[in-house]
Amino acid sequence: MSVIHITDEQEFQQKVVQFDGLSVVDFRAERCGPCRMLGPIMEQLAEENAGKQVQVVKINVDENQ
Numbered sequence: 001m002s003v004i005h006i007t008d009e010q011e012f013q014q015k016v017v018q019f020d021g022l023s024v025v026d027f028r029a030e031r032c033g034p035c036r037m038l039g040p041i042m043e044q045l046a047e048e049n050a051g052k053q054v055q056v057v058k059i060n061v062d063e064n065q
Helices: 009-017 033-048
Strands: 004-006 022-028 054-060
Touching: 004 009, 009 054, 022 033, 033 054
Parallel strands: 004 054, 022 054
Antiparallel strands: none
16 A cells, blocks of 8 residues: 545545544645655555555645645
């Protein structure tokens, strides 16, 4: 499983709020250095939890306030 990129509030409701498991949500911005450094770790976390009731989600806070 790869990281899920959320682009709007409706998608957040469907994929995160209504998800019947654990969601790890990364609220990030492209301009944020630490956010970019965390990217590979989030990808690894998603891969390690593939097939489990865990999903990793990224939300760009500049585009989705």
